[in-house]
Amino acid sequence: MQKLDLVRLYSEKRALVVDEFPDMRASIRRMLRSFGVEIVDLANDGSEAMMRCRENEYDIIICDYSLGSGKNGQQILEELRHTQSFKHQAIYILITAETTRSMVFGALEYKPDDYLTKPFTQVLLQSRLDNIVLEKNFFSSVYKALDNSDYLAAASNAEVLVGRQSEYRTAAQKLQGHALLLAKEYDQAHSLYQAVMEVRRQEWACIGCARALIGLQKWSSAIHVLSELIDHGTENLEVFDALAEAELALGRNGVAQAILERATVSSPYGILRQINLAEVALANNDYLAAEKAYRRVIKLGLNSCHDSHEHSLGLVRCLLDKEKQQLSGNSDTFKECYTVCHRVKKKYSNVSQVTLQANLVEAKALAQQGEVKLAMEHAQKLFDKYRNEDNILPGLGLDMAAALLAIEKPQQGREVLKDLADRFAEDALLLSKIDAMADQPISAKAKENASKINTEGKGLFEAGKFDEAVEHFQGAVSCYPNNVELKLNLLLAMMQSLNANSNPSAAVQMLDEASSLIASLESLPSVHKAYHRYQSLASEIAQMQNVA
Numbered sequence: 001m002q003k004l005d006l007v008r009l010y011s012e013k014r015a016l017v018v019d020e021f022p023d024m025r026a027s028i029r030r031m032l033r034s035f036g037v038e039i040v041d042l043a044n045d046g047s048e049a050m051m052r053c054r055e056n057e058y059d060i061i062i063c064d065y066s067l068g069s070g071k072n073g074q075q076i077l078e079e080l081r082h083t084q085s086f087k088h089q090a091i092y093i094l095i096t097a098e099t100t101r102s103m104v105f106g107a108l109e110y111k112p113d114d115y116l117t118k119p120f121t122q123v124l125l126q127s128r129l130d131n132i133v134l135e136k137n138f139f140s141s142v143y144k145a146l147d148n149s150d151y152l153a154a155a156s157n158a159e160v161l162v163g164r165q166s167e168y169r170t171a172a173q174k175l176q177g178h179a180l181l182l183a184k185e186y187d188q189a190h191s192l193y194q195a196v197m198e199v200r201r202q203e204w205a206c207i208g209c210a211r212a213l214i215g216l217q218k219w220s221s222a223i224h225v226l227s228e229l230i231d232h233g234t235e236n237l238e239v240f241d242a243l244a245e246a247e248l249a250l251g252r253n254g255v256a257q258a259i260l261e262r263a264t265v266s267s268p269y270g271i272l273r274q275i276n277l278a279e280v281a282l283a284n285n286d287y288l289a290a291e292k293a294y295r296r297v298i299k300l301g302l303n304s305c306h307d308s309h310e311h312s313l314g315l316v317r318c319l320l321d322k323e324k325q326q327l328s329g330n331s332d333t334f335k336e337c338y339t340v341c342h343r344v345k346k347k348y349s350n351v352s353q354v355t356l357q358a359n360l361v362e363a364k365a366l367a368q369q370g371e372v373k374l375a376m377e378h379a380q381k382l383f384d385k386y387r388n389e390d391n392i393l394p395g396l397g398l399d400m401a402a403a404l405l406a407i408e409k410p411q412q413g414r415e416v417l418k419d420l421a422d423r424f425a426e427d428a429l430l431l432s433k434i435d436a437m438a439d440q441p442i443s444a445k446a447k448e449n450a451s452k453i454n455t456e457g458k459g460l461f462e463a464g465k466f467d468e469a470v471e472h473f474q475g476a477v478s479c480y481p482n483n484v485e486l487k488l489n490l491l492l493a494m495m496q497s498l499n500a501n502s503n504p505s506a507a508v509q510m511l512d513e514a515s516s517l518i519a520s521l522e523s524l525p526s527v528h529k530a531y532h533r534y535q536s537l538a539s540e541i542a543q544m545q546n547v548a
Contacts, residue, residue, distance in 0.1 A: 010036030013059035046071025065096035088143035105267035151183035186215035287322035469493035
């Protein structure tokens with residue numbers, strides 16, 4: 001394309017320059033005008049930049065990473081992407097004087113079109129910008145279809161362009177695959193990526209192939225592809241995110257947590273991954289890891305569009321669960337919990353479900369401090385309010401169910417959890433939280449897992465492998481800590497092991513563990529279908545303890 005054509009393209013564009021230093025803003029504006037851009041607006045911080053973006057539609061945004069207080073350059077791009085207020089053909093260039101590895105990884109999470117380190121020359125900026133403008137113009141038909149959410153048209157348009165200009169062939173294939181994934185045409189996407197890899201195994205095609213396999217729910221195959229990339233030393237964090245997603249789908253939450261922790265070391269500023277890590281760690285009852293992640297999320301969310309009351313309340317849940325586990329009676333912990341809840345209620349005072357949820361978390365704190373009667377009164381009043389709410393948020397539902405289970409209202413708690421599971425059937429992480437909280441399997445996957453666990457356990461019983469049966473059911477209870485049937489099966493396995501084991505010290509330790517299990521079931525209501533089995537096992541364990 002001739003220089004005159006480039007000048008024409010520039011003349012049709014509107015630009016925004018965001019930098020906290022007036023001299024830098026003026027310098028970049030002069031550069032852009034020399035390229036042919038006639039309208040160049042300026043902003044000195046994130047707040048002004050977002051205001052400009054709400055008022056105007058920009059074709060080019062050149063933004064410094066560091067903008068003083070408020071949003072930084074990464075968070076501006078983050079919000080523009082999240083709100084879909086930035087067209088696919090628009091250009092976003094991030095500039096910075098800082099080049100630390102963690103900052104660069106964080107900045108690249110939201111895929112700016114380019115990344116420039118200060119100081120840079122007009123020649124360098126024009127060279128980079130010329131290349132982006134030409135490529136965006138070449139793919140204009142694809143980007144327009146993506147803007148209209150017509151993903152099949154985008155894929156079709158990209159396919160037409162694959163062979164039109166050799167220098168853009170790979171970019172066209174990437175766009176075609178991306179559009180097919182968005183259209184949920186996973187078989188077609190998988191075939192495309194496979195064809196690319198047959199010619200030459202490229203990382204982007206391997207990641208796309210894994211994404212297609214995840215869409216087809218071929219979790220193990222996806223894990224194989226992604227694990228190979230990690231073994232070959234990939235630094236693409238999308239690989240770790242996809243791998244964690246596949247592991248979660250298979251119920252391997254501990255593995256998923258380890259993968260996310262590894263990724264957050266490389267990119268500590270990626271808020272979405274930190275949120276995912278916090279939730280997975282909490283589901284794994286790893287309260288220290290969850291607390292650390294939630295504190296990081298709250299800090300990162302200060303100026304982020306992904307900020308949520310759930311992060312603050314998630315921290316409170318961590319603190320309470322950790323306190324319950326340690327039995328330290330630390331008054332400072334409870335003080336922080338009430339302070340955080342108060343802050344949430346003040347910030348979200350006009351959102352009824354959020355204030356209701358914060359009150360439920362406070363009721364849990366009251367109960368842990370020994371104010372059980374007061375907590376029960378609060379929980380019952382809050383349940384009456386809960387029933388009048390529409391479109392219940394997942395976090396509120398979980399907190400409501402937890403409160404009902406805590407005040408010995410298992411049937412109502414189970415109904416709340418079942419409603420959540422039905423409405424959010426595609427949310428694997430939420431379903432794992434629901435099943436971990438419930439006294440019996442609720443999701444289809446948990447029912448399938450429970451059946452498999454019990455069948456394998458029965459096989460161990462029949463083979464007389466009682467110690468292995470104990471380990472088997474201990475693992476199951478760690479995944480589903482409130483599941484009554486699994487706890488009773490573990491008790492039965494312990495009894496059989498004790499009868500077959502002649503080691504006195506091992507017997508004492510196992511009896512202590514059995515006693516703890518029985519204590520965790522003491523609040524089981526007499527109407528529960530497993531109540532008589534619980535009584536029978538508890539009586540037999542008590543007799544064993546008397547003999548010991």
